[in-house]
Amino acid sequence: MPKISNRVRILQTSRDLMNQSGAQSISTNHICEALKISPGNLYYHFKNKEEIVYALFLSFKTEFVGAFADEPEKPVSPEDFAGYYIRTLDIAFDYRFLFSGLLALLRRDDQLAAEYRALQTWTLARLSAIAAQVAEDGNLGGPGTPTQYDSIALNTWLIWSNWVRHIEISKGSSDVSRSDMVQGLHQIFDVLSGQLAPQFEAAVRAHLNQAE
Amino acid sequence: MPKISNRVRILQTSRDLMNQSGAQSISTNHICEALKISPGNLYYHFKNKEEIVYALFLSFKTEFVGAFADEPEKPVSPEDFAGYYIRTLDIAFDYRFLFSGLLALLRRDDQLAAEYRALQTWTLARLSAIAAQVAEDGNLGGPGTPTQYDSIALNTWLIWSNWVRHIEISKGSSDVSRSDMVQGLHQIFDVLSGQLAPQFEAAVRAHLNQAE
DNA sequence: GTCTATACGCCGATAGAC
DNA sequence: GTCTATCGGCGTATAGAC
Numbered sequence: 001m002p003k004i005s006n007r008v009r010i011l012q013t014s015r016d017l018m019n020q021s022g023a024q025s026i027s028t029n030h031i032c033e034a035l036k037i038s039p040g041n042l043y044y045h046f047k048n049k050e051e052i053v054y055a056l057f058l059s060f061k062t063e064f065v066g067a068f069a070d071e072p073e074k075p076v077s078p079e080d081f082a083g084y085y086i087r088t089l090d091i092a093f094d095y096r097f098l099f100s101g102l103l104a105l106l107r108r109d110d111q112l113a114a115e116y117r118a119l120q121t122w123t124l125a126r127l128s129a130i131a132a133q134v135a136e137d138g139n140l141g142g143p144g145t146p147t148q149y150d151s152i153a154l155n156t157w158l159i160w161s162n163w164v165r166h167i168e169i170s171k172g173s174s175d176v177s178r179s180d181m182v183q184g185l186h187q188i189f190d191v192l193s194g195q196l197a198p199q200f201e202a203a204v205r206a207h208l209n210q211a212e
Numbered sequence: 213m214p215k216i217s218n219r220v221r222i223l224q225t226s227r228d229l230m231n232q233s234g235a236q237s238i239s240t241n242h243i244c245e246a247l248k249i250s251p252g253n254l255y256y257h258f259k260n261k262e263e264i265v266y267a268l269f270l271s272f273k274t275e276f277v278g279a280f281a282d283e284p285e286k287p288v289s290p291e292d293f294a295g296y297y298i299r300t301l302d303i304a305f306d307y308r309f310l311f312s313g314l315l316a317l318l319r320r321d322d323q324l325a326a327e328y329r330a331l332q333t334w335t336l337a338r339l340s341a342i343a344a345q346v347a348e349d350g351n352l353g354g355p356g357t358p359t360q361y362d363s364i365a366l367n368t369w370l371i372w373s374n375w376v377r378h379i380e381i382s383k384g385s386s387d388v389s390r391s392d393m394v395q396g397l398h399q400i401f402d403v404l405s406g407q408l409a410p411q412f413e414a415a416v417r418a419h420l421n422q423a424e
Numbered sequence: 425g426t427c428t429a430t431a432c433g434c435c436g437a438t439a440g441a442c
Numbered sequence: 443g444t445c446t447a448t449c450g451g452c453g454t455a456t457a458g459a460c
Contacts, residue, residue: 006443022316024236027435041444043437100315103380104234117382141406151402155371158399162374168315170329187370190363194353194406218425239453253426255455 007045009035011059014052018097020174023053024104050109057112060095061119064088068126075137076130078203084130085185086211089160093181096164120157127153139200140192152192159188182212219257221247223271226264230309232386235265236316262321265310269324272307273331276300280338287349288342290415296342297397298423301372305393308376332369339365351412352404364404371400394424 013034017026028049032042046052067087070080092099106113131149134140141148163184167176185208193201225246229238240261244251258264279299282292304311318325343361346352353360375396379388397420405413 022319024316025319028437029435038445039437040439040446044443048436101313103312103377104236104316106381107234107237113384120382151399151405154399155367155403158374158378159367159370162370165315166370169318170332172325187363187366191367191403240455241453250427251455252428252457256425260454 006035006037006041010037010042010045010052011055015056015095015097018053018056019095023097023101050112053105054109054112056095057098057115060091060098061115063091063094064119065122067091068123076134076139078200079207081130081134081200082185082204082207082211085156085160085188086208089163089181089184092160093164093176096168096176099161100165100168120161124150124153124157127156134196134200139197141195152195155191156188159184159191163187179212182208185211218247218249218253222249222254222257222264223267227268227307227309230265230268231307235309235313262324265317266321266324268307269310269327272303272310273327275303275306276331277334279303280335288346288351290412291419293342293346293412294397294416294419294423297368297372297400298420301375301393301396304372305376305388308380308388311373312377312380332373336362336365336369339368346408346412351409353407364407367403368400371396371403375399391424394420397423 010031014026014031017030017034028039028042031052032039046055068084070084098105102116106116128146128149131140131152132146135149163181164176167180167184168174171180186205189196189201189204189208196204222243226238226243229242229246240251240254243264244254258267280296282296310317314328318328340358340361343352343364344358347361375393376388379392379396380386383392398417401408401413401416401420408416
């Protein structure tokens with residue numbers, strides 16, 4: 001029965017501390033102190049601080065991509081549609097340090113920057129494809145051009161990827177609540193309001209409220 | 213004929229450097245070196261680094277609020293409407309370091325945090341009032357409730373306040389072009405697409421393209 | 425107002441014993 | 443794998459001469 005390795009504990013604690021205070025104000029010393037381990041121990045498991053952040057990013061990426069794992073062919077039900085956003089926003093919350101100080105992190109690590117951008121590109125294409133499918137199902141606007149789907153995808157992405165940060169900025173503290181998150185989901189769907197078929201939108205909203 | 217004081221030169225150079233590399237990776241030493249002045253000189257003019265950032269924020273605030281200086285009573289012309297966004301996004305670009313590392317800055321300075329939040333609250337109210345006026349002019353949707361205007365205000369604000377950062381994240385470098393900015397303006401109005409009266413929206417878009 | 429010189433602390437990272 | 447000890451570097455900020 002294997003104990004939890006220090007490598008895993010370092011990752012867990014780093015994520016907690018960085019979510020709380022920002023990635024950039026957490027030093028390797030802080031992490032060691034919180035774990036009651038020595039600096040040498042930490043540097044045995046990770047070459048440097050960037051490697052810790054990068055490992056956490058990979059975990060985020062895996063969870064995030066997994067939240068989209070679905071057959072994109074079929075009609076998109078209101079439950080599917082709401083589910084994408086509910087699940088991914090939960091994940092974004094768990095790794096909110098990534099988004100809060102994103103630009104600073106990307107400036108310090110070229111590899112992370114490249115992978116983040118690839119993930120963003122992938123996500124935008126995925127969101128656009130979902131919008132196109134919803135339109136094909138007859139639940140979104142008139143016969144739209146691909147460009148419109150891209151614009152919808154980008155707008156929802158911008159709100160999605162900045163929502164937790166927006167809450168942290170607006171409230172003084174970093175205690176973000178579940179209802180703050182649900183409010184963000186409604187905010188995302190407000191973008192689509194008037195373009196979604198009314199009964200489809202109502203069903204989506206109902207699912208959001210269940211998530212609360 | 214008074215020379216430009218070192219105080220002013222410190223502010224100018226700080227803004228340039230911080231826009232380029234991020235507020236947080238620019239030290240007082242960097243600023244001194246760029247200006248060929250001594251640390252003692254800098255600290256004669258400013259108590260600490262936060263005071264520099266705070267002074268720059270005040271400049272931003274003045275310019276930003278000035279860009280909204282208008283009688284809110286009258287009907288809002290497409291030119292007015294486009295103008296608010298064109299002018300303010302230009303200003304946001306000039307002070308983009310504020311938005312790029314916002315959360316880190318607010319965490320380090322309570323006074324700045326309080327003032328930023330106040331400005332955000334003011335702006336959201338202003339945007340909501342403008343939306344209400346556009347609706348009253350018959351150029352926005354049906355008879356909407358105030359809540360809808362607030363939601364529109366928040367959505368446009370989220371895109372507005374994160375656009376420059378989004379560009380910096382998406383491109384590798386920090387060379388943001390004028391056309392990147394205009395694209396952001398269109399993106400903002402895509403949120404309102406389908407809710408604005410068609411001829412009003414067309415006139416607004418035309419003004420955006422002139423700005424390019 | 426501006427300079428030189430410097431104190432002090434923290435951070436990232438490594439060497440080498442155990 | 444984990445520890446102790448430590449190095450070099452940098453960042454903020456101040457003291458005191460000019």
